[in-house]
Amino acid sequence: MGYNKILVIGNLGGAPEMRYTPEGKAVANFSVACNRRWHDKDNNLVEDTEWFRIVVWGKQAESCNQYLDKGRQVFIEGRISTHEYTDKDGVTRRQSEVIASAVHYLGSPKTEDAIPVDASGTSEEATENVRKAFAEAKKVQSNRKIVKKS
Numbered sequence: 001m002g003y004n005k006i007l008v009i010g011n012l013g014g015a016p017e018m019r020y021t022p023e024g025k026a027v028a029n030f031s032v033a034c035n036r037r038w039h040d041k042d043n044n045l046v047e048d049t050e051w052f053r054i055v056v057w058g059k060q061a062e063s064c065n066q067y068l069d070k071g072r073q074v075f076i077e078g079r080i081s082t083h084e085y086t087d088k089d090g091v092t093r094r095q096s097e098v099i100a101s102a103v104h105y106l107g108s109p110k111t112e113d114a115i116p117v118d119a120s121g122t123s124e125e126a127t128e129n130v131r132k133a134f135a136e137a138k139k140v141q142s143n144r145k146i147v148k149k150s
Contacts, residue, residue, distance in 0.1 A: 004079040004080055005077070005078075005079060006076075006077075006078055006079060006080055006098055007075070007076070007077055008032055008034060008052050008054075008074075008075070008076040008078075008098060009034070009073070009074070009075045009076075009106070010032040010033050010034035010035070010052070010073070010074065011032065011033050011035075011071055011072065011073050011074075011107075012030055012031070012032060012033075012068055012069065012070055012071060012072050012074065013030070013031040013032065013033050013051065013070065014030065014031065014070045015030070015068065015069050015070055016028040016029065016030040016056075016061075016064050016065045016068055017029045017030065018061065018062070018065040025057065025058065026057065026058055026059070026061040026062050026065075027055065027056070027057050027061050028055075028056045028061035028062075028064045028065050029053065029054065029055055029056075030054050030056075030064070030068065031051050031052065031053055031054065032051070032052045032054055032074060032076060033049050033050070033051055033052075034049065034050045034051075034052065035047065035048070035049050036048050036049075036050075052076075052097075052098050053095070053096070053097040053098065054076055054078070054097065054098050054100055054103075055081075055097050055098065055099050055100065056100045056103055057099075057100075060100070060102075060103060063103075064103055067105060068103075068105070072105065072106075072107055072108070073105075073106040073107035074103055074104065074105060074106060075103075075104040075106055076098060076100050076102070076103055076104075077100065077101050077102040077103075077104075078098040078099050078100040078101050078102070079098070079099050079101070080096055080097075080098060080099075081096070081097055081098075081099050082094055082095065082096040082097075083095060083097075
């Protein structure tokens with residue numbers, strides 16, 4: 001048995017793209033940027049951005065479409081899914097995306113209306129989820145073993 005879970009905190013690269021399946025199920029797609037900074041060996045500041053494609057289904061997709069916009073900070077809980085497709089030149093490609101199980105809104109909303117932090121929770125629950133996520137990440141890091149090859 002395996003465990004596939006990803007936690008992403010970052011900012012939307014653009015407004016969600018919303019559509020409905022032929023069966024009437026809502027789906028929203030958007031990208032989230034995670035920035036990191038560090039100093040290289042010459043003490044120069046280096047910046048890097050990692051982009052994640054996010055897919056959200058159902059009522060939570062409709063909520064994301066209503067309340068999220070470019071630049072909004074979010075905390076995504078989900079799983080990685082990879083699929084193959086053939087591009088316009090006939091080349092087979094692979095693409096990974098995060099299938100969100102929860103989307104927590106952080107930072108400022110795009111409107112002045114009061115909004116939920118996620119489709120089913122409160123802001124206190126979201127804060128607690130972020131704390132748990134960081135604790136879980138630290139636990140995983142501390143359990144890593146470094147193996148030296150000889």
